[in-house]
Amino acid sequence: MEKSLSAVIEDYLKAIYKLQAGTGKVSTSALAERLGVTAPSVTSMISRLAELGLVRHDRYRGVRLTEAGTRAALEVIRHHRLWELFLATTLDIPIDRLHAEAERLEHTLSDELEERIDAVLGHPRRDPHGDPIPTREGTLIEDNARPLSTLDPGTEGTVSRVPDSDAAFLRYLTELGLVPGRRVRVAETAPIAGTLVVETGGERHAVSSTLASRILVDPAAE
Ligand SMILES: [Zn+2]
Structure with a gap:
């Protein structure tokens, strides 16, 4: 199934967010590797994301999320992790299958359903893998692990x-x-x-x- 443009954008934002947290500087080649696409397609998507005000890109600092980009990345990460917990607790899906299902479901979640899932789960702060679930405001719990x-x-x-x-x-x-x-x-x-x-x-x-x-x-x- 062909992915919608908004799903592709969300995957990019999520990948940049995670690479930024790990290494700081995000290069086109690191993104291409992570997303399994070619460097030229990363380059054209990055200029598109820059036009949308979601990233900044320069030769020295690499690709960085803007504030709007960070908010959008945290939103999709919130969807992903809420889905994982929902699938585990209500449908009993085993831990090794949660991620693949959530990768698809994260792109389709209305605000209403998101709020409902969050409430039913008791406003959880971690998913079944222990990853922090960002709040609606985009805050994450600290890790002492x-x-x-x-x-x-x-x-x-x-x-x-x-x-x-x-x-x-x-x-x-x-x-x-x-x-x-x-x-x-x-x-x-x-x-x-x-x-x-x-x-x-x-x-x-x-x-x-x-x-x-x-x-x-x-x-x-x-
Ligand atoms: Zn996952």
């Missing part, structure tokens, strides 16, 4: 955030019980071997530090 790989042996905490779009990885984490809300304790670390032994739900699992670096844990949370 740290990568599981950086915790010392004996440290305990609550899994607060896992990557949302890697379905195979999410299925594996579900098997291990390393999903948001679950308690986890670092039992042993073997830095040279690059592994950790973690305890969760009364079971011990050896995981690689690469895997553990993708799981955020809030050591303070009960």
Whole structure:
């Protein structure tokens, strides 16, 4: 199915927002890679977005969202994360399938339905992957979480955030019980071997530090 122009624009704004948060400077090639499109099509879409007042682009600072662009990006991120939580809690869709469904649904949500979903879910601040849901005003909750790989042996905490779009990885984490809300304790670390032994739900699992670096844990949370 061909995407509508507004859906394409929203995907760009979301991608720029996420790249900006990660690396600061957003290049045309980074955007092309993230969106799976060619550099020339990114270049022409960027000038279109600039005309709409949603981005600014210069050679030194790369592509940046304007205030209007940031608001629009947060709106679509809000839709995406509300849908993920709604699908998980009301339709029982498994965690590894939420992202793909929300990628489609995020572009079609009326203000009325958005408000209704938000209210039914009790004005949630996090989606099932632990990602913060922006409020209507565009504010996000703060994160104190740290990568599981950086915790010392004996440290305990609550899994607060896992990557949302890697379905195979999410299925594996579900098997291990390393999903948001679950308690986890670092039992042993073997830095040279690059592994950790973690305890969760009364079971011990050896995981690689690469895997553990993708799981955020809030050591303070009960
Ligand atoms: Zn997602």
